[in-house]
Amino acid sequence: MSTQNIRFRATSTKAHPPDKARQEEIERQVQETARRQGSQKRERSGEGAVERRKNGSED
Amino acid sequence: MQIAVSIADVVYHVVAAVALIVGGGWAYFKFIKGRTLKERLRVTVDGGLEPSSGLLRVTASCEAENISLRELQIAPEGTAVRLFVHTLAENPSEAREAAWELMGAWSVFGDREVLEPGEVLQEPKLLEVPEGGFAAMMLEFTVYSRSGSYWQAASVVTNRQAGDNQLRR
Numbered sequence: 001m002s003t004q005n006i007r008f009r010a011t012s013t014k015a016h017p018p019d020k021a022r023q024e025e026i027e028r029q030v031q032e033t034a035r036r037q038g039s040q041k042r043e044r045s046g047e048g049a050v051e052r053r054k055n056g057s058e059d
Numbered sequence: 060m061q062i063a064v065s066i067a068d069v070v071y072h073v074v075a076a077v078a079l080i081v082g083g084g085w086a087y088f089k090f091i092k093g094r095t096l097k098e099r100l101r102v103t104v105d106g107g108l109e110p111s112s113g114l115l116r117v118t119a120s121c122e123a124e125n126i127s128l129r130e131l132q133i134a135p136e137g138t139a140v141r142l143f144v145h146t147l148a149e150n151p152s153e154a155r156e157a158a159w160e161l162m163g164a165w166s167v168f169g170d171r172e173v174l175e176p177g178e179v180l181q182e183p184k185l186l187e188v189p190e191g192g193f194a195a196m197m198l199e200f201t202v203y204s205r206s207g208s209y210w211q212a213a214s215v216v217t218n219r220q221a222g223d224n225q226l227r228r
Contacts, residue, residue: 023136
């Protein structure tokens with residue numbers, strides 16, 4: 001995406017009625033993103049490789 | 060003398076009745092119609108895109124302002140900013156709504172649970188996305204209250220050079 005310092009903004013005051021399923025879906029996505037980033041950080045710092053060696057999946 | 064007392068009594072009751080009606084009307088418009096004590100929030104997401112050596116840096120400033128006269132209990136669950144991208148996969152033959160792909164969701168405001176009347180909370184996020192030729196990007200900021208209600212602001216930015224309709228990712 002060839003962009004050059006584009007800015008965008010949105011504001012809202014509209015209250016939406018309770019939607020428990022949507023709330024749980026967002027929370028699940030937050031945890032999934034955190035888990036994915038956590039594993040990426042471990043990969044970068046080498047911990048992932050150590051763990052794989054411990055598990056015998058990497059020589 | 061007795062007539063004067065009776066007149067004063069009537070005037071007193073008339074004034075009391077009028078005061079009650081006026082006061083009740085004021086309270087109705089102030090608190091019921093004006094929703095003064097209802098949960099009200101203004102949410103804003105301010106995004107910025109900056110390409111940087113194979114990466115897209117996305118800045119997302121998330122802001123929530125309590126615009127009611129009562130405190131608002133924030134639910135950490137679901138209070139987050141989500142980043143979506145849209146890729147042009149083919150030439151559309153008819154008008155259609157773009158399909159969005161979730162790139163990630165990040166919690167906002169941590170464990171902060173109470174927002175006082177008039178208080179503004181702001182949290183900046185710096186997100187990094189692999190530069191993959193997306194046609195458009197959407198930032199969506201959602202705040203949930205303990206009552207279950209939620210407020211959401213979403214902003215879309217399109218790629219100005221995505222008009223060639225190629226699969227670019």
